[in-house]
Amino acid sequence: MNLRDLSGDSIVDAGLRWTIVSIFAIFGTAKFAAYEAAGVAMIAGQHPLFGWMYPLLGERGVSGVIGAIELVTGAVIALGAWSARASLVGGAMGVFTFLTTLSFSFGAAEFWQKGYGPPFLGSTGQFLVKDAVLLAACFAIAVSGLRRLQRSEETQGTARGWSV
Numbered sequence: 001m002n003l004r005d006l007s008g009d010s011i012v013d014a015g016l017r018w019t020i021v022s023i024f025a026i027f028g029t030a031k032f033a034a035y036e037a038a039g040v041a042m043i044a045g046q047h048p049l050f051g052w053m054y055p056l057l058g059e060r061g062v063s064g065v066i067g068a069i070e071l072v073t074g075a076v077i078a079l080g081a082w083s084a085r086a087s088l089v090g091g092a093m094g095v096f097t098f099l100t101t102l103s104f105s106f107g108a109a110e111f112w113q114k115g116y117g118p119p120f121l122g123s124t125g126q127f128l129v130k131d132a133v134l135l136a137a138c139f140a141i142a143v144s145g146l147r148r149l150q151r152s153e154e155t156q157g158t159a160r161g162w163s164v
Contacts, residue, residue, distance in 0.1 A: 013141070020077055023074075024071065024073050024077065028068070028071035028074060031070065037062075041054065044066070077091065077094060084148030087144055088149060090145075091138045091140070094135075099135065108124045112125060
């Protein structure tokens with residue numbers, strides 16, 4: 001297959017997909033390290049979605065759960081290269097992941113630079129703002145999967161003699 005055989009959309013989809021898979025693999029794996037678990041605890045420890053887990057599982061346990069979810073999300077997104085349904089589901093999992101991390105912005109310490117305020121991001125804001133782009137990439141992956149599913153259903157319906 002040469003480059004001319006690929007549509008612009010499929011090249012973009014592949015670029016987004018494998019970049020997001022790499023990010024989930026790197027960040028998911030890092031969650032199992034002590035330094036990352038401590039960093040996650042500073043942000044997630046006060047969040048209603050995760051805060052209750054810390055007394056039960058501890059800092060490393062919660063980080064491990066988050067890491068496992070991230071690794072599974074990356075794997076499902078990777079499977080989306082071959083399965084439209086996996087692309088839709090994995091993309092949706094990624095959207096949920098980044099909506100969750102962006103929700104840490106509300107009330108986070110050092111989101112805005114002390115003494116300046118909006119639009120000057122502090123250290124937490126600088127760390128979290130990238131997730132807006134990652135959210136958009138996962139949304140694009142989910143939409144691509146949905147479109148592929150719809151095309152597949154239309155093709156199957158036509159092959160069976162159904163009108164679409």
